[in-house]
Amino acid sequence: MLPEDNIEALQRQIAELQARLSTAQQASVSVPGAVAQDGGDALGQSAVNVKGDNTGAIITGTQIVINYHAAVSGRLTREEIAQRVEGYLRWLQARTKDIELRGIERAGGAPVVLLPLETAYVPLRAKWMRWDDTDIALNQVLGLGHRLVIVGGPGSGKTTVLLHMAWALASSLLSGQPDPVRARLGSLRKSSELSKPCEPSELPLPIFVPLASFARYRRNLAGNSSAKEKTLAYFISYHLSSKQADFDLPADFFEQLIKDGQDVLLLLDGLDEVANEHERAEVRQSMEELVSGREAMRVVVTCRTIAYRNGRTALGANFREVVVQPLDLEQHITLMVRQAYACIYPHDTALRTDRTEDLLVGIQRLEAERRTRLGQQTEALVNSPLMVRLLLIVHFNNRTLPAERADLFDKAINALLQVDYGREEGDIRELATDWKLYRDMAQQLAFHMHQQGDDQGREIEEPALKKVLCKEIEFKPHIDNFLSHARQRGSVLEEHGGIYRFIHLALQEFLVARYLREVTGAEGRSAILVFLDRWLEDLWWREPILLLAGYMAANAARSARDFLSALARAGSQPNAQFTAAELAGTAALEWRDSGEALRTDCARRIVELLSDAKALANSHPVIRARAGDALARLGDLRFDPQHFYLPVDDNFGFVHIPADPEFVIGTRKVDAQQVDKIISVKVFDSEINGICTPTSEFYIARYLVTVAQFRAFIEATQFKIGNARALRDPDNRPVCSVSWREALAYCDWLNDLLAHSPAFESSEIARLVRKCGWRVTLPSELKWEKAARGRLQDTIFSWGDEFDPNRANYPDSKIEDTSTVGCFPANDFGLYDMIGNVFEWTHSYFSSYPYRAEDDRENLEAVDDVLRVMRGGSWRDDPDFTRCAYRLRSRPNLCFDYFGFRVALCSTPVQPL
Numbered sequence: 001m002l003p004e005d006n007i008e009a010l011q012r013q014i015a016e017l018q019a020r021l022s023t024a025q026q027a028s029v030s031v032p033g034a035v036a037q038d039g040g041d042a043l044g045q046s047a048v049n050v051k052g053d054n055t056g057a058i059i060t061g062t063q064i065v066i067n068y069h070a071a072v073s074g075r076l077t078r079e080e081i082a083q084r085v086e087g088y089l090r091w092l093q094a095r096t097k098d099i100e101l102r103g104i105e106r107a108g109g110a111p112v113v114l115l116p117l118e119t120a121y122v123p124l125r126a127k128w129m130r131w132d133d134t135d136i137a138l139n140q141v142l143g144l145g146h147r148l149v150i151v152g153g154p155g156s157g158k159t160t161v162l163l164h165m166a167w168a169l170a171s172s173l174l175s176g177q178p179d180p181v182r183a184r185l186g187s188l189r190k191s192s193e194l195s196k197p198c199e200p201s202e203l204p205l206p207i208f209v210p211l212a213s214f215a216r217y218r219r220n221l222a223g224n225s226s227a228k229e230k231t232l233a234y235f236i237s238y239h240l241s242s243k244q245a246d247f248d249l250p251a252d253f254f255e256q257l258i259k260d261g262q263d264v265l266l267l268l269d270g271l272d273e274v275a276n277e278h279e280r281a282e283v284r285q286s287m288e289e290l291v292s293g294r295e296a297m298r299v300v301v302t303c304r305t306i307a308y309r310n311g312r313t314a315l316g317a318n319f320r321e322v323v324v325q326p327l328d329l330e331q332h333i334t335l336m337v338r339q340a341y342a343c344i345y346p347h348d349t350a351l352r353t354d355r356t357e358d359l360l361v362g363i364q365r366l367e368a369e370r371r372t373r374l375g376q377q378t379e380a381l382v383n384s385p386l387m388v389r390l391l392l393i394v395h396f397n398n399r400t401l402p403a404e405r406a407d408l409f410d411k412a413i414n415a416l417l418q419v420d421y422g423r424e425e426g427d428i429r430e431l432a433t434d435w436k437l438y439r440d441m442a443q444q445l446a447f448h449m450h451q452q453g454d455d456q457g458r459e460i461e462e463p464a465l466k467k468v469l470c471k472e473i474e475f476k477p478h479i480d481n482f483l484s485h486a487r488q489r490g491s492v493l494e495e496h497g498g499i500y501r502f503i504h505l506a507l508q509e510f511l512v513a514r515y516l517r518e519v520t521g522a523e524g525r526s527a528i529l530v531f532l533d534r535w536l537e538d539l540w541w542r543e544p545i546l547l548l549a550g551y552m553a554a555n556a557a558r559s560a561r562d563f564l565s566a567l568a569r570a571g572s573q574p575n576a577q578f579t580a581a582e583l584a585g586t587a588a589l590e591w592r593d594s595g596e597a598l599r600t601d602c603a604r605r606i607v608e609l610l611s612d613a614k615a616l617a618n619s620h621p622v623i624r625a626r627a628g629d630a631l632a633r634l635g636d637l638r639f640d641p642q643h644f645y646l647p648v649d650d651n652f653g654f655v656h657i658p659a660d661p662e663f664v665i666g667t668r669k670v671d672a673q674q675v676d677k678i679i680s681v682k683v684f685d686s687e688i689n690g691i692c693t694p695t696s697e698f699y700i701a702r703y704l705v706t707v708a709q710f711r712a713f714i715e716a717t718q719f720k721i722g723n724a725r726a727l728r729d730p731d732n733r734p735v736c737s738v739s740w741r742e743a744l745a746y747c748d749w750l751n752d753l754l755a756h757s758p759a760f761e762s763s764e765i766a767r768l769v770r771k772c773g774w775r776v777t778l779p780s781e782l783k784w785e786k787a788a789r790g791r792l793q794d795t796i797f798s799w800g801d802e803f804d805p806n807r808a809n810y811p812d813s814k815i816e817d818t819s820t821v822g823c824f825p826a827n828d829f830g831l832y833d834m835i836g837n838v839f840e841w842t843h844s845y846f847s848s849y850p851y852r853a854e855d856d857r858e859n860l861e862a863v864d865d866v867l868r869v870m871r872g873g874s875w876r877d878d879p880d881f882t883r884c885a886y887r888l889r890s891r892p893n894l895c896f897d898y899f900g901f902r903v904a905l906c907s908t909p910v911q912p913l
Helices: 004-020 064-071 078-096 137-142 158-175 179-187 212-217 232-241 255-260 279-291 329-344 349-376 386-399 405-421 434-450 460-470 478-489 505-517 525-532 538-555 557-568 573-588 596-610 615-616 622-636 671-676 707-717 740-756 764-772 781-789
Strands: 098-102 114-116 125-128 135-137 149-150 204-211 264-269 298-304 320-324 491-496 498-504 654-657 696-701 775-776 839-845 868-871 889-890 903-908
Touching: 064 405, 078 158, 078 204, 098 386, 114 329, 125 137, 135 137, 135 764, 137 149, 137 158, 137 179, 137 298, 137 320, 158 179, 158 204, 158 264, 158 298, 179 460, 204 212, 204 232, 212 232, 212 279, 232 255, 232 279, 255 264, 264 320, 329 349, 329 386, 386 405, 386 740, 405 434, 405 505, 405 740, 434 460, 434 478, 434 498, 434 505, 434 538, 460 498, 478 538, 505 525, 505 538, 525 538, 525 557, 525 696, 538 557, 538 573, 557 596, 573 615, 573 622, 596 615, 596 622, 654 781, 696 781, 707 775, 740 764, 740 775, 764 903, 781 839, 781 868, 781 903, 839 889
Parallel strands: 149 298, 149 320, 204 264, 264 298
Antiparallel strands: 098 114, 125 135, 125 320, 491 498, 654 696, 696 903, 775 903, 839 868, 868 889
């Protein structure tokens, strides 16, 4: 590079030339960013017009040419560099200007519909991943900072966002106009600098690079390669220089620009598409090394959500993460459908309108039926650009939409493979048969790849691919044509540099499902279950199993019901058993015509597992929690909807706790030192007690009060709650975000039911209320602790003296939310979730020990600024809080998503609130 003062002098000379040259009198040289009309205006500046030796030529609106020329002075003139950069920009613009919609044949036989980004791109929405819940428009994302990671699910449109950025910048630089950058990307400044005008020199050169290509390049490097050859900067120059037929830039052009870092926008696509976790970690490190010390460099990276959450994938170096949000029907899906059909039928307004409205009505019907089966809070099926594209393909080719997801993927794959043999408008031709053979080859390949696992199962090199297909004799003669089909058209497979992958993981997953049914299943249902046993716990196989059930349901309903009933009872050990039951239940829910009998059968199996102490003790909490959520959607048979969703037993879930004249609340003084050694903080003085605190007999609820129970109370009384979050979770999770006074109001309502409703009159619980004066209320903290400890008087936890994330829902359990009541082992009183899940309100207000009921700490009329005691810890709290003796204090009017309660039945007279 030239010394800084030389560059500044050169810039001053250019500025002087711009000021005095008249565009009307001098010959112009066309360069990227300059307007070829009478000098024109290029992003707010005059184009540079050069005469004589043309030594003043630069790209208007950027310092790219001048900086590169300074770095390699004497090798190329600035106008030569400008012309070649223009070639690169034209190549990039052409490469990014369209979205391909394969699988729809237009009149004339064209196998691909091209949707111009200029008209078809619909800006998506995102939110910050970590900092706050602010809504972000992804077409304004470049103003959010220099280091960004766009995270989202498969097919969520992440790559299209980068392509749109590249196209907009290339188009503005080529045209010399502020649009499309200004209209489509907003300000390139940070939000704190938006008041300053954006200078043309701030438009960076866009560089789009697939990170999977970088990983493959590193993998194939010779062992004696230099450190420089392993860098991302070197690869980018190598990768783009291979396009020399289009723009013939020097081999080190991009590397020199990246060294400076100010003139480029790096668009690094698909960190998750790097083949395995080890390579992703290496690529991540390469990116961090590249940006280190280059604060002005702009970098945007994309990655799938699941892959990015891995500790070895997430980027440091001040990268901020935004998460792509699901599509909105009106804001996104409707626009996408209208624009797509406008491109498919550009000259037939009536047909375009008819097909658009028919598809949109079909989507709404599909979603409404899905919510009816799976619950109103169920995530939408059509929530990504990929799903919109698949629906368009199926709708165009079939004139309607299927009701099930597996049927949708089946028809989409068939359309993608058939399109070469498709139909002219009004002239349906007989289809060739090769597409069915290609489908069989694709599903064999998908099945092989998927068995390689999440790290290795997304792509395959050509020699390995051929080896897989050669195992079937009938495939051998067709392999070259199959690969040629993929290279030339893409179809369900795409090829880059001898590496093949399915155009979307969802299609690979469906083809795996199809293989299981058509090939493995040829030996009978048991053959499928035997094969799946080793994969049941692996989330990588979750979608293929669900799609297998859906595919079977679409082709043989009775066989599908038998399979799901058998799947519900599959699994050779507890984790697999819980997973199999949950998958069977979820598949039954997704299948519209599965029938009540099958759904009840799946629910019964999950209840059996939750009632099995051995299964609970030897399975993972996350797996059990997932099964519990499926049980909620199926209908939790442990709770009776005819009795306000109270537990199904003789005492409606109330468990008798005998009197204990020798009970001691809190941590004994003699035990405090030992407890200090086990937990990470010193025992709080407020929990130390050495005085006997006898307990009388009482009853307490086996489960925390659930969302369904609390909803029954709301619907029966029209009670106004302060936080709508209380009713948003699945029905069989504990109600949370409930204040102390709201919890007491529920107790009063339930007490009134037991006292007066005929539905309860024959129970022992109702007899105690009606004839003995017992009352439903919150447990005092004394009674709560007695119930929590069970018969283990002196232990730290209700199960012993060691932390155990398999015994309670706290952060180490990895659920990261509330969980279905009863999916952790019960204590020896048969009570669930006494520790963890949610903090439980007690009747008592906070006061120091010793505990004496007569000291007014159970006074319900105390003012709201008197702190009430909460017990048990929660899903989001420090493990040290998940102890029998820990006391949390809170104002009674507060409600958070880790506050819940359970009820007790006590003989001590207590006045209602």
